[in-house]
Every structure is written in C-alpha cells, then in structure tokens.
Amino acid sequence: MGYVVRTFACLLLVLAMLGPAQAVSMHDGIAAYNRADFVTAARIFGPFAEGGNVRAQAHLGFMYSTGRGVPQNYIMAVYWYRRAAEQGDPSAQYMLGLLYDKGQGTPQNYIEAHKWLNLATAHAPPRMRDSSARLRDALATKMTRGELGVARLRALEWLPAPER
Numbered sequence: 001m002g003y004v005v006r007t008f009a010c011l012l013l014v015l016a017m018l019g020p021a022q023a024v025s026m027h028d029g030i031a032a033y034n035r036a037d038f039v040t041a042a043r044i045f046g047p048f049a050e051g052g053n054v055r056a057q058a059h060l061g062f063m064y065s066t067g068r069g070v071p072q073n074y075i076m077a078v079y080w081y082r083r084a085a086e087q088g089d090p091s092a093q094y095m096l097g098l099l100y101d102k103g104q105g106t107p108q109n110y111i112e113a114h115k116w117l118n119l120a121t122a123h124a125p126p127r128m129r130d131s132s133a134r135l136r137d138a139l140a141t142k143m144t145r146g147e148l149g150v151a152r153l154r155a156l157e158w159l160p161a162p163e164r
Contacts, residue, residue: 024044026044026045026048026053026055026056028044029041029044029045029048029056029059030059032044033059037069038063038068038069038070039069040069041059041063041069042060042063042068042069042070045059045060045063046060049080049083051164052083052087052162052163052164054084054087054088054089054092055084055089057080057081057083057084057087057089057092058080058081058084058089058091058092058095060076060080061076061077061078061079061080061081061084061092061095061096062077062095064076064077064079064080065077065081065095065099065104065105073105074099074104074105074106075105075106076105077095077099077104077105078096078099078104078105078106080092081095081096081099082096083163085116085119086160086161087160087161087162087163088123088160088162090119090120090123090124090125090128090132091120093116093117093119093120093123094116094117094120094124094132096116097112097113097114097115097116097117097120097135097136097139098113098117098135100112100113100116101113101117101139110139110142110143110147110151111143111147111150111151111154112151112154113139113151114136114139114140114143114147114148114151114152114155115151115152115154115155115158117132117135117136117139118136118151118152118155119155119158120132120136121133121136122155
C-alpha cells in the first residue's frame with residue numbers, strides 16, 4: 001500500500017511541475033479568427049469540425065472559400081459547408097447555396113442552390129431573412145417552373161442530420 005501512495009504522490013508532483021493542461025476550445029479558435037490569426041484558427045477548428053461541430057465546420061468552409069489561414073479551395077469549402085448545412089446551420093446553407101449557384105467547388109446546380117437558399121431563409125435570424133429571401137428569389141428567375149418545383153420539394157423533404 002505504501003508503494004501505491006508514494007507512486008501516486010510522485011505522479012501528482014510530476015503533473016504539478018508540468019503545469020495545467022492547456023485545453024483548446026472553440027472559443028480559442030473564434031478568438032484567433034477575430035484577431036486575424038487565421039492559421040491558428042484553422043488548426044483549432046479542424047479537430048472540432050472533424051468531430052461534428054457545426055460552428056467549426058461553417059468557419060472552415062468560409063476560411064477555405066476565402067483562403068484565410070488555408071489555401072483557397074472551393075471543393076473543401078463545399079465539403080465543410082455541406083457538413084454544417086446538413087446539420088441545419090443557416091449560414092452554411094446560405095453559403096453552400098451560393099457555391100451551387102456559381103458552380104464553385106461543385107457543378108453549377110440551380111435546383112440545389114435554391115434548395116439550400118430556401119432552407120437558409122427559413123432558418124435565418126429575422127435580421128438576415130429579407131436579404132436571404134431576395135437572393136433566393138433572384139435565383140428563382142433563372143429557373144424553369146419544373147426546376148423550381150423540384151427545388152421546393154427537396155427543401156420540404158429535407159431534415160437535419162446531426163453528426164453526433
């Protein structure tokens with residue numbers, strides 16, 4: 001029993017000398033992003049995004065679409081936006097809709113663009129809803145009635161799919 005107590009005491013002493021563990025949080029990633037330390041922010045967001053964190057996924061999508069802290073890569077932007085959009089994040093749904101509309105990182109697809117912009121509008125905070133609706137409605141002018149019907153049906157059938 002004395003050996004176990006001494007071993008435990010030594011372990012506590014070693015841990016005390018190492019100092020407290022530096023747990024990194026999403027808050028740390030957002031703080032790094034806000035101070036324009038995009039490389040650090042991307043490094044922090046990565047594991048959270050892989051683990052299914054919607055905010056981290058949306059942030060990484062934006063960082064890849066703009067080339068902040070990571071090489072600009074629309075394919076990766078679509079990847080991260082889609083993961084967050086599928087979980088119900090309105091900002092990721094909006095940005096994914098824009099990428100489908102422009103054909104950046106994915107083939108241009110007005111039906112998918114409208115679906116995501118429609119969902120983003122439905123889930124947007126009130127202050128953002130009007131501008132999102134205007135963009136969605138402008139996109140609708142490029143579509144046939146049939147395409148618009150399919151897009152609306154896909155939006156109606158859509159359900160969020162949490163990763164965790």
